[in-house]
Amino acid sequence: MTDLPISAELIAESNARELAALEDDYASLGRKLERTGIDIEAIKSRIASFSVAVPSWGAGRGGTRFAKFPIPGEPTSIHEKLEDCAVIQQLSRVTPRVSPHFPWDKVSDYRGLREEAASLGLSFDAVNSNTFQDQANQAHSYATGSLSSTIEATRMQAIEHNIECIEIGRQLGSKELTVWVGDGTNFPGQQDLARSLDRYLEAAAEVYTALPEDWRMLLEHKMFEPAFYSTVISDWGSSILAAQELGPKAKCLVDLGHHAPNVNIEQIVARLHRFGKLGGFHFNDSKYGDDDLDSGSINPHQLFLVFNELIEAELNPREGFNPSYMIDQSHNVTDPIESMLSSAEAITQCFAKALLVDREALHFAQEANDTMMAFQALRRAYNTDVAPIVSQARLEAGGAVDVLRTYRESRYRSRKSQERKAVGLGAGIV
Template sequence: MTTLSPEILSTLEGQGIELPSWAFGNSGTRFRVWTTEGTPRDPREKIADAAQVNKYTALAPSVALHIPWDKVDDYAELRSYAEDLGVALGTINSNTFQDEDYKFGALTHHDDRIRQKAIDHHLECIDIMDATGSRDLKIWLAEGSNYPGQMDMRARQDRLNDSLQKIYARLGDDQRLVLEYKFFEPSFYHTDVPDWGTSHAQVATLGEKAMVCLDTGHHAPGTNIEFIVMQLLRLGKLGSFDFNSRFYADDDLIVGAADPFQLFRILFEVIRGGGLNNPDVAFMLDQCHNIEDKIPGQIRSVLNVQEMTARALLVDRAALDAAQAANDVLAANAVFMDAFYTDVRPALAEWRESRGLPADPMAAYAASGYQQQIVADRVGGTQAGWGA
């Protein structure tokens, strides 16, 4: 059995991956939102489910909220509810994609009233961050156009920058703003923040509390995502990850499910660039579980990240450096692949047990009866879902 060194194990012990509250709600595609029994009916139940993931893995110490989906009257109360369950409230995600006013833009809109409304929504999100103790405001914008000529793309960049300046000015000393990019959808001709270069160009003008958020599902097929990871780390501007996996577009499937090797390559560059267990680089999941049970879906996801992190930590750096310096193409590639092909699952299971965690968190959750309990308990009321 492959063993993991004490250094690797202590690095893994420091790993934390934030869970999205919306992963516990119902979700779907453009064609249908699927419902599952036992789905949370309010933000507290989502947090309770997220705490289960942490209970069985010790990998998920915080939960990201989405406003308005997770709107409550008393955020301080929600914070202590979460803390009692052993999790913190994390990133606050704004939402400018479901209000009719934002049909033609929000932070980029040419109508000052609508643009101010979108800015105010972000200021409200920062007020919420003050109450929840959250550090990060994550902004993903669904803005763009569908037809050439429809919009003045240049003016929209200028208005976006002005809006972001106003939001940035409201951040506290220990708070940050992360700007997520996505190459298409829901707009199909142009998107106002389509790529890391645009996100970087915008946040670079704001200041050091503004960073780029990289969602692994937001790139064109074939994009070398690990190169972007390397570059943003090099520039000190990689603020956070939204991890998920995709076969086609923004599929939001379980991270590491579609392409474990890509996840390994990304994590290798994170380690190379000093981004692992670095508070400046937040690890989050941005996923939906349309057809599988949501809590085990999230458990599987954080375990996948842990497993690929362990494999990436196994890369023999000295041997890799030597092979690279000697231009030994095949040796360098072999060092890399040896680590990727190493099965670390038995070593991780043994290590978990040594820390009082279940060797197999998936099996332990399934045996716990929690799933049956929430199915029985959560009848009536409206199930939370994507957009509710």
């Protein structure tokens, strides 16, 4: 492994200052959990094997369609993004994989990129295709659709791009292709709602055929945006039907910000699992729509309930239960490394809380229709402060006890602002 971006000494010094308090908190939580028959060490070892991928695009300040406010030291290439992701992994120890997006992360040597990532302690997760934007020198525009386009040449171009992403992913060591298309309409009558789905299914089947044996195709649905009247794969219903039609390697990906307002996301998770189609997640949070806000910053209880369903799913496995966890968020107001550190911690804490649920008590109360006690089984776990377990697991894995403080002490961003070229204003708005 070459030089990692944060010095091990700095992490050790920072941890040394936290150690006594952490030991105290961990011991106290251990005693509390023991009283209810929970072995804190067993929970900690589950946390130690938990991980969530970070999006390469989340390393930059995404901005909104209105404006982008770059910060000094922001990454402008996949190489710099990998370096930032390595910082997140070094400190958090739960984000060892990066999910790349193409053509945003295009390079000439993908095997070299894989080695570069490995030298930073990283590997690659699902590859994401992009047929929602036009690129310079592209033969056919996606302005009126991609995989569902009425124009055959455009559909072919979108299929070929997805197949190219699979080829790139093979070189990167990835095993999944995530497909989100923005295809849809803004006017009633603009497109035939049935025929556009037919065209999507036919084109997606071509991509599916190109998948290697051990790969999965993750279909990501989204209710609206950029299309505001109808979207081809708008909801989990369209997603599961498409996945069922495509075949066993096609699964559904749940982005937490892509649903109708107030929809019960944890129930969607349970439903997808019931039919063996739960493929993975894009974690983020949302208040109004696809806000891409930090995971757990708006509705941490919902995140906990999603993990609660995942633990239930694990206890009642259906065919192929192996969901991929990824973060998908981008920011205009924070340092993306800090947001990703904070989100990775929030996600891990929700997983830890879900592990604490007294399943026996919950199932007993459910069978007895004892609503209040069933609810309390969840409430007790949710109200437990699991920070000491998550911090202790991180410490033992070589990470930082206080990720944000250690990151600030490293002055990483300020160092990068001296080395990296500035991002031009107005650049990269997506």
